[in-house]
Amino acid sequence: MTTTAAAPQLPVDVRRFAFRQGPGKGHLGEQNLVDDGAPTTSALPPRWARSDSGRPLPLGTHELLAGLPYPAPGRAAATPDPLGHLLVTAFGLQRREPSHRYADHRSVASGRAKFPVHAFLAQGPSVRYLDVYRHALVDLAPPGGAPAPAAAEGASVLLAARYSDLPAAYGRMRYAVTEVELGVNLRSLCVAADLFGVPARLDLDGRSTAAAEAVVRSAGPGTWSAPLAVRLDLPDGPAASTALPGPSLDGPDRRDPLLETADESVRDAVAVSAQRHGLPQTLSVPAHGLPAAGPEAAAGSPATGPDWARVLWDRSAGRAPDQLYGFAMRPAAVGEDTLADLLAWATQPPPDRLLARVAARVRLSVAVQRVGGLAPGVHRFEAGGLTLHRRQPRIMAELQPGFAQQPSPNTDSGMRHAALVWVHSVDVDALLDEFGPAALGLLQLHLGWSVHGLCLGAAAHRLVARPARSFVEYHLQPLLGLGRKETPVFMTVCGTSRFTEPMLDLRT
Ligand SMILES: Cc1cc2nc3c(=O)[nH]c(=O)nc-3n(C[C@H](O)[C@H](O)[C@H](O)COP(=O)(O)O)c2cc1C
Structure with a gap:
């Protein structure tokens, strides 16, 4: 085991930080009332991820999934775009519930459905942002030219959480919610990779984290957690960019100033999250999201159980x-x-x-x-x-x-x-x-x-x-x-x- 990067200095007492958003939150006045009307940057694409070109995602993912019995899927139907279907499976929109306080629901749960975890796809020189509402991987187009290139070979999905997507009243609790959601989205990605038979590996070491962070930063202003990098073993390189359908988003948004928000609690969260930069490089293991050993078709036989x-x-x-x-x-x-x-x-x-x-x-x-x-x-x-x-x-x-x-x-x-x-x-x-x-x-x-x-x-x-x-x-x-x-x-x-x-x- 070798250490690849030094952990950044920690300007906050991590035990006290954990206590303030855990058992101490009641005593220390950290549990504020949350006003759902307060503006956040939830669902706002990063500033340089609103371009008019990229790669549309494929249609028909749920139809493919309907052919996969739970729990053990067997072989996914052959598809020309396993990567696109995998991303839609892991992070895509599912349903709108008219009576729900937070109407739109995706494959993953999220605190107040703010979805602070964002996904980027880095393939060689190509970096794209997954925009579920545009149903597309959108080319990053920073003003200075190309975004930071991905360090790893092949394709990597980078997951990073943006603190301003959660209401500011969450305070330090934003740290725990966003880091847990990184774990939620990581599992969802690994389950989807299993369902489409795509080998995946998590690169948790400091060097991979730093490379992923450079990519995320090139998406524009924003206060982000340390990212996660998941390598996907895919035979094809990045698909060529095309013009994306629909109205252009390429321009400023009235919520952009909120992206710069960094109060004391966010600064603490960034500092604690950044401790992952100091993680050593270890031999990565295949990342399987489906349970290795579970009861066979617990919800019924493959013929009668859910898909x-x-x-x-x-x-x-x-x-x-x-x-x-x-x-x-x-x-x-x-x-x-x-x-x-x-x-x-x-x-x-x-x-x-x-x-x-x-x-x-x-x-x-x-x-x-x-x-x-x-x-x-x-x-x-x-x-x-x-x-x-x-x-x-x-x-x-x-x-x-x-x-x-x-x-x-x-x-x-x-x-x-x-x-x-x-x-x-x-x-x-x-x-x-x-x-x-x-x-x-x-x-x-x-x-x-x-x-x-x-x-x-x-x-x-x-x-x-x-x-x-x-x-x-x-x-x-x-x-x-x-x-x-x-x-x-x-x-x-x-x-x-x-x-x-x-x-x-x-x-x-
Ligand atoms: C990390 C995390 C923390 C959450 N914390 C709470 C919570 O403290 N109280 C609560 O009622 N719901 C909590 N939720 C549930 C979300 O509010 C819920 O997922 C969201 O409203 C979306 O609904 P859906 O999961 O049915 O799609 C949490 C979800 C996640 C992923």
Whole structure:
């Protein structure tokens, strides 16, 4: 193992930073009310990624996915554009829900559906930005000429999160949400690569991160996280650029000044994220998003079970009518095969040796009610299986006050009816002692990786899965039987939705 780059100086105490957006947020006044009307840069393409040329994405991705049974897809139908279909599968638009507070939904969950993670495709001298609303890979056209060339051979998808896409009231919490979403999008990309049979590798070392950052910076002003670079093994080079259809976006936008926003909390987030620049180069491993070992066709035989088009369409963090916040659930029994399938998704190690070592320090607990013959209460994932830690018939009702958004005239919370509440927890101090300050970011990447797996598994079994970063740590800790130093760092609430409605199909 050789170190390729020095970690940049850290002008912020990473433990205090983690505490301020974790257990300390209530005490330290870091949990602000979020005004959904406050402007953000969400869905705004970077300044030099609005050109009129690029490469249109292919049509018919969901039709191809409809031919792939869940969970093991077999061979994807041969297509002339596996890369295009892969990107649409991983990041594309799915549906518009008229009653939803945040109407448009994609393959991935995102805090308040702000989608702060952006994808770039770098192939040799060609750098393009994935614009899901234009359904195109748009040529980067910086004013000084060509964008920074990609360092790696072949094709790399670069994922970077932009802090100004989230409401400023999130403060330091923007760090955790965006880094977790990098993990979510990484998993989504790796699942899509598996579905289309494209080998993928994550280059997490500092040198690859720096090269990717140069590319992202050439997209124009913006305050970004450290990027992730995922290499895709594709036979073809970049397709030639063509004129893109539709009205030109090539020009300034009234929200451009917000791209320059960098308050103190963003500066801290940038500094902590940049710790990934100091990661050593290790031998990369194949990045598989699908679980290596899971129950065979847990949701049915390949002939009767869901297909991948349906799984992505059904992936939902839950719904509520009349633009209420939150999610409505109803009590419903869940089979043990569902639990086993979700467990396989959640515990598939992330695709990097160091990341997997960090992941191994994180405890996964699941609170259950009405799940097969399992005792209601808290179970822990230990030695490859679940063990009952605390029998508690009223566990969900007890957990509910620990969710940040409580039932109120403008909010529904169905947590008390959830079948499964997954909680990731870790001793953050011990993790930082063992792996250094970059471990905080690695932790978030693992959380996103694991949680997106839960979201897909839940969708396959017609459950909704609400990822949540905003909860009361001190409320959850004793209910889950965690030690004083062990902090809950993410929560995913799974159950059966009480509300549904006709939806507008945004797939192409
Ligand atoms: C990293 C992350 C953090 C989130 N945190 C919360 C949260 O604290 N509370 C909540 O109610 N929803 C949370 N969500 C869920 C989003 O609000 C939800 O994904 C979004 O509204 C889009 O809906 P959809 O997932 O059904 O497409 C989070 C999602 C992600 C990916």
